[in-house]
Amino acid sequence: MTPGATTFRFLAPTSTAADGTVVTATAPPAAIAGSGYVFRLHIDNRSTVAAIDAPALAGGSATDACGFLLYDKGQAPGEKTAKIRLAFHATHPANHAVFAFDVRRATTPVIDVDAEVSAAAAGGFIGDGDGNFSASLLRTQLLGGCEKGAFAEVLRVLPKATTGWGQRITAYDSYAVRAFALAPQ
Structure with missing residues (x-):
């Protein structure tokens, strides 16, 4: 009936x-x-992926097996403008996710970026629209007034999946952490 x-x-x-x-x-x-x-009803229960590349000197070496990135302190006048490349991957198969990427020097925040994984740019990082981001930063941007520093890079990728009642489903979250030290040779 x-x-x-x-x-x-x-x-x-x-x-x-x-x-x-x-x-x-x-x-x-x-x-x-x-x-x-x-x-x-739209159901997308695919997981996210979080990965952080090894930091590298522009056109040169990446961090060694012990996590050190050594720069030439005695270089010519432009040495303080030497670029360090940071890159990370915050992906979801359909770009239904957001990310937060943070870099800390000891306890000092250096970079805080929050955006959609599909962003073309976020906080100085260039994206490809599919969650792959990179930036070339001045050594002084990372070190501030320090000659050397220890850094932590933390990436969180959070899918937009919800229970339908406003609560996020956290089972598909992903995280990545990388540490490195920037020091003169």
Whole structure:
């Protein structure tokens, strides 16, 4: 038996109250077809990927097996403008994710970038639209007033998957951490 307008109403969730109560309203007539409630559901339960490349001197060496990136302190006048390449990969198969990339020198924040994985640029990093980002930074941007420094790079990639009630599904999150030290030879 088909439910009638006077005997049955389809309800649609409209929001969630602060206490977790789901607020509903009568489903609009356009959502009713063939005696049933019609709604679209998009499910994307694919995982994200987080990876951080080894930092490298522009056109030169990358960090060694012990995590040191050594620069030539006695180089000519442009030596303080020598670039260091940082790169990371925050990916999701359909770009349904956001990322946070942070670099700390000891406890001092140096870089904090939050963006969509599909971004073409984020906080000085150039992206390819698929979650691959890189930047060439001045040595002084990383070291500040220090001659040498120890750094931590932390990448968090968070898919946009939710329970449908506003809570994120964290099972598909991914993380990467890399440490390196920047010091004169």
